[in-house]
Amino acid sequence: MLEDCAEISFSHKQDKYHVIETIDPALIEKWQKEQNENREKLKLYDTEPWQINKKVAFNLDQNPSIQNELLRYVGGLDISFVKDKDTACVGLFVFDIVNDFECVYKDLQIVTMDQPYVPGYLAYREAPYLLERLERLKQLKPKYYPQCIFIDGNGILHGNKFGLACHVGYFSDTPTIGVSKKLYQVYGLEKNQEHKEKINNELKKAGDYFELRSKIEGDNTLLGFCYRSTDLSTNPIYVSLGNKISWETCLWILKICIKNTRIPEPIRQADLNTRSYLANLDQNKLD
DSSP states (O other): OOOTTTSOOGGGGGGHHHHHHHSOHHHHHHHHHHHHHHHTTOOOSOOSHHHHHTOBOOSTTOOGGGGGGSBOEEEEEEEEEOTTSSEEEEEEEEEETTTTTEEEEEEEEEEEOOSOOOTTOTHHHHHHHHHHHHHHHHHHOGGGOOSEEEEESOSSSSTTSOOHHHHHHHHHTOOEEEEESSOOOOTTOOOSHHHHHHHHHHOOSTTOEEEEEOOSTTOOOEEEEEEOOOSSOOSOEEEEEEESOOHHHHHHHHHHHOOSSSSOHHHHHHHHHHHHHHHHSOGGGGO
16 A cells, blocks of 8 residues: 555556546545544544653563553554555554564455545545454454554545544544655645755754645644654655644654654554565465
């Protein structure tokens, strides 16, 4: 999976315009109404004790009674597609921050998409499968349910301010953060020369960022951050809130979850593992 609504997953690029022409307008209207209604119910502030404390668990034998007062488990969700097919691998991975980001839970599932790709409504295609993985985790290993989930896709940096990370966070009632490799050009935001110069001038070292605010008259909403992950990585990432987390806490946990690469570790591992899983499957089984 690539960015939420910024561009089509690589396996469906050829269907972009065909999908737009054939989709039922009533369905788009229904989805838009749902996004607009649910957007008003998002909690774009800290709701959990660990967010207020901003402390990481410090040993493996932490008292379970204070588990949610300290950050320990973070998750990554991603979907990778088989080229030119609606077949995909959904992956949920949970990592233990205390134990050097050890993967304590993983769940990979081959699925077939039953909704088309429609720009702005990626969540209606992919989110049901992501939410299924989270529900399965609750049933099988509730102790490993992540306290925060990184999602390869946008949060409120989205045409309706309700992207994939918002959708998953809202319906799972979990703190979520959206991370995209490319700028989703909405609300007057453009990846133009001015934007490139701002990256060069303001993002000098790891942890540097600048705000992405709506440029629409009368709307100064903070939509996301353009963020430099490492000293060696000059290409930024685009970070936005999903649900149940503040901008301050978002930046705090982002620094914890970025290691030596541009992409936060939970998403990077989810992406690598879903792609690897597909590559190792017998291609005939996917036909």
